[in-house]
Amino acid sequence: MDTRGVLDEQTGRTKFRLRTVDPAPALAPFVHYHWIVSWDLTEPFTQQVIPHPNVHVAFSDEGALVHGIIRGRFTRRLTGRGHVLGVRFHPGGFRPWLGDRVSTLTDRTLPVTDWLGVAGTEKPVVEATDDAAMVAAAEALLLPRVPEPDPVVTQVRDLVALIQDDLALTRVDHLAQTSGLSVRALQRLFSEYVGVGPKWVIRRHRMHEAAARADAGGPVDWAALAAELGYCDQAHFTREFTAAIGVSPARYRLRT
Structure with missing residues (x-):
């Protein structure tokens, strides 16, 4: 797994677990992979990432968000126990889904509810019992909305x-x-x-x-x-x- 961009990666791997899952074939032209981060900490830990040129859609207890490209450092504070599932789109791969210039999202986040027009999208994902179920729940939202090839x-x-x-x-x-x-x-x-x-x-x-x-x-x-x-x-x-x-x-x- 290429973890470039995860700063102090050797320390980070002692604090959280990161794994990736390939997307369904219908999503593969647009999505690079799904990523899942989980942690179980006795003390808070702050992880910094230097993002790549990829749009991400992330599902967590805090909600479901579309993350445009961040030109600075991305910082996430991890506390207690939790997990996040993200969908990493290929560079350019989010454009057909957005229907607008991807630069309109740069350094911004967009609620998935606003993007898909569906409320409570994070619940089936974060309440899933294992990685496969989380991915399946996320793909159940995306697959009916796959755009035409571009x-x-x-x-x-x-x-x-x-x-x-x-x-x-x-x-x-x-x-x-x-x-x-x-x-x-x-x-x-x-x-x-x-x-x-x-x-x-x-x-x-x-x-x-x-x-x-x-x-x-x-x-x-x-x-x-x-x-x-x-x-x-x-x-x-x-x-x-x-x-x-x-x-x-x-x-x-x-x-x-």
Whole structure:
């Protein structure tokens, strides 16, 4: 399981359990996977996440919410005993369900009741007795509402995969050259389908990679990593890392 974006992941895994479940075939063109987090704590624990370019629909005791892409850090305080089921959509995969530009959801949450027009949607999910039943309850809400196939979703997924597969792809004009689209066309496409621009996706992927290197253990040559990730110098990398993660690379490495 790829846990990039979960900060201090080694500590987190001692506090909660995370697992994923593949979606039903009819949902697979739009949904990457379902995720389930459960915890049973004697003391509160706060987990921070650096989100990916994915929209999530989450079901918990606190309600059912659509989470647009968060450009900063996502923080969740876990107390007592509980669980959450989330539906992680592919980059671009939520656009056909929303019927509007995904950028209208960026840094926002939307009650699932407002989205689907159905009240009490979280109850069948959070009251389910096991993972399979939770997933089945969530899919029972989604499957009757599956939209028509949208070939642009596949195009957007492929573009985001290009960014994630090639660390040398560090600028939007590089992505334009590789994809055959103009920079302006990429910006419009990402705003419409992803919710953030391609530059943000590139920068966020570099931060995920940097944090993952620190979490892996062992010494990190930050200057070499900054160069590998396409930064003009280590100072630029350190500023972006600190802004995204909340502490400098060296301090983050010490606490992991």
